Amino acid sequence: MRYAVLGTGEVGRTLGGKLVELGHEVSLGSRTKDNPAAVEWADSAGPGAGHGTFAEAAAFGEVVLNAVGGRVALTVLQTAGAENLDGKVVLDVSNPIAFEDGQVRLSPVESDSVGEQIQRTFPHARVVKSLNTINCYLMVDPALVPGEHQIFVSGEDQSAKEQVTALLGEFGWPSHRVLDLGGIRTARATEMYLPLWLTLMQNVGHPEFNVEIRRAR
Amino acid sequence: MRYAVLGTGEVGRTLGGKLVELGHEVSLGSRTKDNPAAVEWADSAGPGAGHGTFAEAAAFGEVVLNAVGGRVALTVLQTAGAENLDGKVVLDVSNPIAFEDGQVRLSPVESDSVGEQIQRTFPHARVVKSLNTINCYLMVDPALVPGEHQIFVSGEDQSAKEQVTALLGEFGWPSHRVLDLGGIRTARATEMYLPLWLTLMQNVGHPEFNVEIRRAR
Numbered sequence: 492m493r494y495a496v497l498g499t500g501e502v503g504r505t506l507g508g509k510l511v512e513l514g515h516e517v518s519l520g521s522r523t524k525d526n527p528a529a530v531e532w533a534d535s536a537g538p539g540a541g542h543g544t545f546a547e548a549a550a551f552g553e554v555v556l557n558a559v560g561g562r563v564a565l566t567v568l569q570t571a572g573a574e575n576l577d578g579k580v581v582l583d584v585s586n587p588i589a590f591e592d593g594q595v596r597l598s599p600v601e602s603d604s605v606g607e608q609i610q611r612t613f614p615h616a617r618v619v620k621s622l623n624t625i626n627c628y629l630m631v632d633p634a635l636v637p638g639e640h641q642i643f644v645s646g647e648d649q650s651a652k653e654q655v656t657a658l659l660g661e662f663g664w665p666s667h668r669v670l671d672l673g674g675i676r677t678a679r680a681t682e683m684y685l686p687l688w689l690t691l692m693q694n695v696g697h698p699e700f701n702v703e704i705r706r707a708r
Numbered sequence: 709m710r711y712a713v714l715g716t717g718e719v720g721r722t723l724g725g726k727l728v729e730l731g732h733e734v735s736l737g738s739r740t741k742d743n744p745a746a747v748e749w750a751d752s753a754g755p756g757a758g759h760g761t762f763a764e765a766a767a768f769g770e771v772v773l774n775a776v777g778g779r780v781a782l783t784v785l786q787t788a789g790a791e792n793l794d795g796k797v798v799l800d801v802s803n804p805i806a807f808e809d810g811q812v813r814l815s816p817v818e819s820d821s822v823g824e825q826i827q828r829t830f831p832h833a834r835v836v837k838s839l840n841t842i843n844c845y846l847m848v849d850p851a852l853v854p855g856e857h858q859i860f861v862s863g864e865d866q867s868a869k870e871q872v873t874a875l876l877g878e879f880g881w882p883s884h885r886v887l888d889l890g891g892i893r894t895a896r897a898t899e900m901y902l903p904l905w906l907t908l909m910q911n912v913g914h915p916e917f918n919v920e921i922r923r924a925r
Contacts, residue, residue, distance in 0.1 A: 601813065637922055671911070677907050679903055683901070684901055686896055690897040691921060700923040701922055703921075705857045705917060707852050707916035
């Protein structure tokens with residue numbers, strides 16, 4: 492499968508690297524054509540690894556992963572071009588966080604989410620929100636953390652969620668640990684979990700943790 | 709110990725009932741002196757159970773539990789009277805949720821929390837936020853749900869958090885499952901978890917669940 496991974500940060504490079512390792516072709520998208528981080532990644536990640544502008548990457552991918560920060564996601568996807576997203580699964584793993592005066596802030600929050608913004612702005616894309624509740628190393632290697640901890644998918648398109656669940660399976664997530672929360676509006680809930688995740692990271696002392704939902708029955 | 713439990717809803721009656729069962733004296737506080745729910749509860753809960761206005765209950769309690777909704781917490785505590793809270797541990801278990809057009813809304817959110825509001829408004833109270841991430845039946849009976857699932861405490865006063873942790877121990881929570889998140893500002897994080905909790909409740913099908921933090925090391 493051909494994947495576009497938008498974003499050359501740690502999240503994008505980690506997801507892209509795992510996809511290449513799995514035998515997929517990946518174009519790592521960035522603002523500029525010869526972003527040094529993208530060039531270096533493409534040179535070292537393996538034979539399936541390439542890079543390009545956001546638009547070139549999105550045009551290349553059959554599936555598009557949004558791995559830029561949630562606050563710039565819309566701008567980046569607009570640069571990538573609606574015509575390069577139409578009909579495609581767009582997997583959004585972002586969170587709209589920023590640090591202001593040392594405090595975490597979320598925007599949008601509570602009455603909207605990045606997942607919803609993307610789906611509204613690109614009505615022909617098949618947006619799925621997932622993986623935004625964990626660290627990127629855990630995204631592609633769930634066995635880093637013991638236990639039956641889970642991840643979530645949110646989206647309007649059932650077949651898109653199934654396709655993402657299959658991809659998550661390739662990453663190592665058995666389907667029973669992928670919880671379908673419902674429509675894209677439920678992205679609000681997982682994005683609003685981030686302040687607790689950040690607080691727990693302080694408590695745990697590192698980012699390699701996740702929650703396992705335990706239930707009475 | 710003498711406890712004030714402010715609020716005659718399911719949460720207040722459940723917490724109050726458990727405290728009486730544990731041998732404590734409880735005054736269940738409400739807006740009016742002869743609230744039928746409070747009278748009925750006091751008649752049936754056991755010998756340690758009483759009731760009164762918010763102010764009477766708060767004056768009675770050595771520890772004050774806020775079990776009214778987060779959106780009315782400040783008003784209720786003002787009615788209870790700052791003089792009846794000064795120097796006392798105030799355990800706030802509330803969340804500032806309301807449903808508008810079938811959607812959950814939180815207020816305050818993100819830049820403030822009920823826990824912080826209470827601490828700011830009553831600087832001489834020793835406010836601890838806890839238990840707001842789970843259903844009230846689980847609050848007082850953690851064994852309802854299997855596993856090493858956890859709860860959180862937030863607050864400025866270390867000895868108040870220790871006192872609450874001891875109370876949680878009486879409820880059945882071993883101290884290693886009570887995670888100290890830090891100052892009262894971290895109440896923002898646990899209050900913002902509520903939309904995810906509500907979404908998970910839809911997925912699980914009932915409210916008797918909790919999260920267990922699993923970690924790489």
